[in-house]
Amino acid sequence: MWNLSDIAKSVDEWLNSVMSPTWVLVVEMVVIGVLAIALFAVLGLVLVIMERKVAAYMQIRLGPNRVGPKGMLQSLADTVKLLVKEGLTPAGADKFLFNLAPFIAMITAMLLLAPLAFAKDFQIWDLNIGVLYITAVSSLSVIGILMAGWSSNNKYSLLGAMRSGAQIVSYELSAGLAIMTVVILTGSLQMSEIVKSQADGWWLFKGHIPAIISFVIFIIAVTAETNRAPFDLAEAESELTAGFHTEYSGMKFALFFLAEYINVFIVCAVGATLFLGGWMPFHIGNWEGFNHVMDYIPSSIWFFGKTFFLIFVIMWFRWTFPRLRIDQLLNLEWKYLLPISMLNILVVTLIAIKGWHF
Numbered sequence: 001m002w003n004l005s006d007i008a009k010s011v012d013e014w015l016n017s018v019m020s021p022t023w024v025l026v027v028e029m030v031v032i033g034v035l036a037i038a039l040f041a042v043l044g045l046v047l048v049i050m051e052r053k054v055a056a057y058m059q060i061r062l063g064p065n066r067v068g069p070k071g072m073l074q075s076l077a078d079t080v081k082l083l084v085k086e087g088l089t090p091a092g093a094d095k096f097l098f099n100l101a102p103f104i105a106m107i108t109a110m111l112l113l114a115p116l117a118f119a120k121d122f123q124i125w126d127l128n129i130g131v132l133y134i135t136a137v138s139s140l141s142v143i144g145i146l147m148a149g150w151s152s153n154n155k156y157s158l159l160g161a162m163r164s165g166a167q168i169v170s171y172e173l174s175a176g177l178a179i180m181t182v183v184i185l186t187g188s189l190q191m192s193e194i195v196k197s198q199a200d201g202w203w204l205f206k207g208h209i210p211a212i213i214s215f216v217i218f219i220i221a222v223t224a225e226t227n228r229a230p231f232d233l234a235e236a237e238s239e240l241t242a243g244f245h246t247e248y249s250g251m252k253f254a255l256f257f258l259a260e261y262i263n264v265f266i267v268c269a270v271g272a273t274l275f276l277g278g279w280m281p282f283h284i285g286n287w288e289g290f291n292h293v294m295d296y297i298p299s300s301i302w303f304f305g306k307t308f309f310l311i312f313v314i315m316w317f318r319w320t321f322p323r324l325r326i327d328q329l330l331n332l333e334w335k336y337l338l339p340i341s342m343l344n345i346l347v348v349t350l351i352a353i354k355g356w357h358f
Contacts (some may be wrong), residue, residue, distance in 0.1 A: 004300055005121035032124055036113055040106075040262055045075040047261040050308075051315055058319040079254070087250035090153055097151035102248070102255035104144035109262040111137045115191045116269050119279050119300035123191070130191035131183055134270055135176050138225070141263065142168045148256070149244040160243025163233045163326060170333045171224040171231075177341035178218035181211060181348045182274040191273055198277040200285065208356070210348045215275045217337055217344075219313065222267035224329070226260060229318040233326050268310035272303065276310075279303040 011031075015024045049064065049072060056063025064071030089095055115130035117123040127133050142165050149161020183189060185207050186197045197203075203211050224231035245256045272278060279299035283291045324332070350356075 004119045008122060036110055036124075039113075040110070040258065043265050044258045044261055045079070047265065047311065048075040048078065050311070051261075051318075054312065054315045055319050058316070082250060082254040085250040087252050088247075090247050092153035093247065094151040094153070097147050098247075099252070101144045101148035101151060102252045102259070104147060105141060105259035106255050106262075108137060108141045108144065109259050109266060112263075112266045116266070117191055117195055117273065117278055118303055119298070122279075122300070126190065126192050129189045131179055131189045131194070131274075135172075135179065138263075138266075139168070139172055141259075144259075145244050148248070152244075152247040154247050157244050157246045160233075160246070164227060164244060166326075167227070167231065167233060167329060168225050170330060171221040171337075174217050174333060174337040174341045175221035175225060177338075177345055178214040178221065179270075179274060180345060181207070181214035184345070184348050184352050185211070187352075191278070194274060195278040195280050198280050200283055202275065202277040202280070202282070204275040207348070208351060210344050210351060211275065213340065213344050214348070215271070217341055218271055218275070219310070220337065221333075222271065223314050223317055224333070226263045226267060226314075228260075228264065228314055230321040230323045231329055232323060233329060264311060264314060265307065268314065269303070269307045271310050272306035276306045277302075278306075 012024070012028070015027055019027070052063050052074070053071075062071075064074035067073045067077045089098055112134060114125040115123065115127045115133055117126075145164045145168075146161045149157045149159075149164075152158070182194060182203050185203055186194045188194060188197070198206070200206075204215055205211075207214075227233075245253055248256060279302050281291070281294035281297060281299070281302055283294060
């Protein structure tokens with residue numbers, strides 16, 4: 001299979017030939033950081049225009065169609081607008097925390113890139129507890145939101161932040177249990193091992209009905225965790241005038257806006273890795289000819305294709321379902337998703353012990 005690992009190995013060998021190991025490590029860390037920031041910038045531009053085009057398609061209208069060919073440069077124009085806008089800090093705000101909150105949101109998103117395998121043998125850090133790392137670090141995102149809401153000295157911002165805290169803490173439970181389904185079936189927390197375990201079929205299909213239930217619960221839970229409609233109670237425009245980032249403008253607002261889309265990409269990448277094989281091509285048992293044809297598609301194309309398919313599904317939710325009330329949102333988690341997830345874990349454990357999966 002074609003992959004990006006050859007490029008990474010060539011760069012590493014060249015750096016080792018011209019400088020000491022210490023400087024090689026420093027340079028590689030800087031390069032990875034720059035590439036991560038570049039990926040964030042590109043994803044932000046792509047996902048915003050994708051969101052607007054998907055919304056337009058579902059509402060039978062054109063969407064952005066002025067800036068660039070078919071409006072494809074509209075995101076770039078919006079970025080320039082945010083860059084030149086003045087960033088204001090409210091008079092009664094805690095200035096340090098108010099300015100720190102957007103960076104907390106972005107740093108958390110950047111940390112989550114580490115264990116993701118973007119292609120075969122191509123990831124920043126193949127951590128042996130990658131799944132645990134992702135679930136632990138992703139829970140830190142609520143700190144930035146609570147910090148923004150409290151430090152703004154605005155009751156609407158504080159209400160939005162408290163809603164978000166309750167929502168994220170609640171839905172983390174179902175998302176975590178859904179992820180545990182794949183961990184039980186695989187017997188490993190390492191992302192690369194989880195991908196390799198799907199060489200003969202993706203867990204969505206190999207794990208029988210419990211894996212499908214876990215996948216559905218995971219998609220619902222991460223949609224709520226990323227504050228996306230119909231679970232966008234934290235920034236309900238009709239009630240809270242944008243919620244926790246009401247007082248933010250300019251680039252500080254842009255960082256929160258970007259962090260939301262980056263988090264959507266990350267949770268979809270995790271879902272694609274755990275349930276849809278990550279960079280692994282679609283293989284069917286002993287169909288050698290079919291599997292060989294699938295191997296010709298680069299692994300990075302498989303990864304990003306699956307990820308963007310899940311992103312489309314989450315965007316589909318936004319333009320299909322009405323926003324839930326806060327009581328409906330919490331009832332859905334505590335009365336339905338969590339009990340189903342706990343029962344599902346027991347069934348999956350039985351399947352794993354008996355070896356009934358394909």
